[in-house]
Amino acid sequence: MQFTREQLLDAYHRMARIRAFEDRVSIEFSNGNVPGFVHLYAGQEASGVGICLGLGDDDWIGSTHRGHGHCIAKGCDVKGMMIEIFGKEGGLCRGKGGSMHIADLSKGMLGANAIVGGNPPLVIGAALTAKTLKTGKLAVSFTGDGGSNQGTTFEAMNLAVVLKLPAIFVLENNGYGEGTGVSYHCGAKDLASRAAAFGMPAVTVDGTDFFAVAEAMRDAAERARSGGGPTAIETTCLRFYGHFVGDPQLYRSKAEIKTARENDPLIKFRARVIAGALLDAAQLDAIDQEVAAEIEEAVAAATSAQWPSPAELERDVYVQY
């Protein structure tokens, strides 16, 4: 699969932005600046970016509680995201959603979702809209290995096949549903074969390899846009952090965490594009610096942002008592 230099730079930019964002959120959380629950996507960047790179703002994605990476991959503004995660005025959801509910419908981001298995039915709804209004757009559901066990995921897969919807089910298998390993919690040998049983093409790819993910996505997107119905893509990867920030991760070995870091999707991407003389190190370094400045600016904005006004409490409920 061929990529232009611009596409590769864009891909690296998005992955680097996710990594820098997540590493910084971890620090800000530890410093007490982030209320609530936070689940980080570091280590899975190639999955989100490989899927989203070719999508437009009017293609849809639905995400999970581990959604920051999907938001960034889909083009959500990192400053608005950081302010949202801080719970402040000016956040993408006016400080009323938080880390687990970031949405930006203008970017085709239908929401992070704190109900595991919550988004697949919603995403096939976006696909139904595309099919009914004949927009030629598609919709992607990101679900983890944990969420892949939910009945909602199965129902959505079956419906997508039955109604021949332009939907893509991305099953991000990071090895754990919270703290329970996939070898225990999933009865099938892999997630793709289970999806295939619903009657759709399904593949498993290395989720730390941007190129492998993007290639699988290209096939799935072509199928979806040409009326060929849904596809499932299982992307395998390991998360760098625990289930949540602060998770002592006693359920996995230090060796495994080391392996995750050794399979860093950004390092792999760098090695590949430099070895193939597609990009040079200086360009990538420049992106790293650019991203660091973006994140610094986002944190500064979030730190100085105001808390929401009390009037926000009852705004956007349309029946008040």
Added chain:
Amino acid sequence: MPKKSYRQAINEALRQEMRRDPRVVLIGEDVAGGHGGSGEIDAYGGVLGVTKGLITEFGADRVIDTPITESGFIGMAAGAAATGLRPIVDLMFVDFLGVCFDQIFNQAAKFRYMFGGNARTPLVVRAMVGAGFRAAAQHSQMLDSMFTHVPGLKVVMPSNAYDAKGLLIQAIREDDPVIFLEHKTLYDTEADVPDDAYTIPFGEADIVRDGDDLTVVAFSAMVPRCKAVAEKLAKEGISIEVIDPRTTSPLDEATILESVERTGRLVVVNEDTPRCSMATDIAALVAEKRFYNLRAPIRRVTAPHTPVPFSPVLEDLYVPSTERIEAAIRASLGDPARIAAQ
């Protein structure tokens, strides 16, 4: 004006709105019926025939039969609503809420608020409610209080064919999720229903009958029942005001409060179970805001705190009867407080 049944009125509202707006689609189990079989499409037209004939006019892309998979298709409808369609989804029996509530109350109901006002979800969930069909515990509940409890849902309970059409058209034109509860014993009841499309605003109660001695607030199939009791008592010179709020969320508090100010007496009649219900809600409202107008204790007539029983003898005891309604009214009127005041 032509007489039409509650069933026809709903069918006509759906048909007229689907003609008016191509974004309106109908989704549910057997809304046509017959897909994948060896016989006819539109075999059912909804299990009680409410959506009969719609697939013939609008085709399978807009009258979408689904597998029996409520979480999947209610969520699909919510996602479609947030992205540009205006789906009407048929949950069939409201009792099936049990297998799909997450997609209604954690998803559709929360988008607008949780996403900071950046999402609209023009979704209508139609469902059949109520006892009377000997359909037992899992096909006979009301559950209106469960929906009314959820911020982010509007809840509609038409008590007659005229309201059913106007409220459903209003529901379809709303930009937020609406739960539309159709009482299955009302489908064959008739009323004057205009042929043209019309809307009835939410949050505006219907004063079904004017009266001065006592206020009855009733919902859904309890409305005609209360009206019959009021007509009977009128022959004895007892003047009962019957109010049908029509929507439980938003609730027309003003009409109820104004009525109780005049009558000083309130009986609330609802088929739902008694705790944390519309009956307790309205009792609390009046106790809080018109306590000093009350001349007798507020009385509630509801189902008992039990599942709906199967045996016809027991089911008839379950649903508030005209006898129980009349007894509550008479008890309220005969209260010593009233005698002392005279």
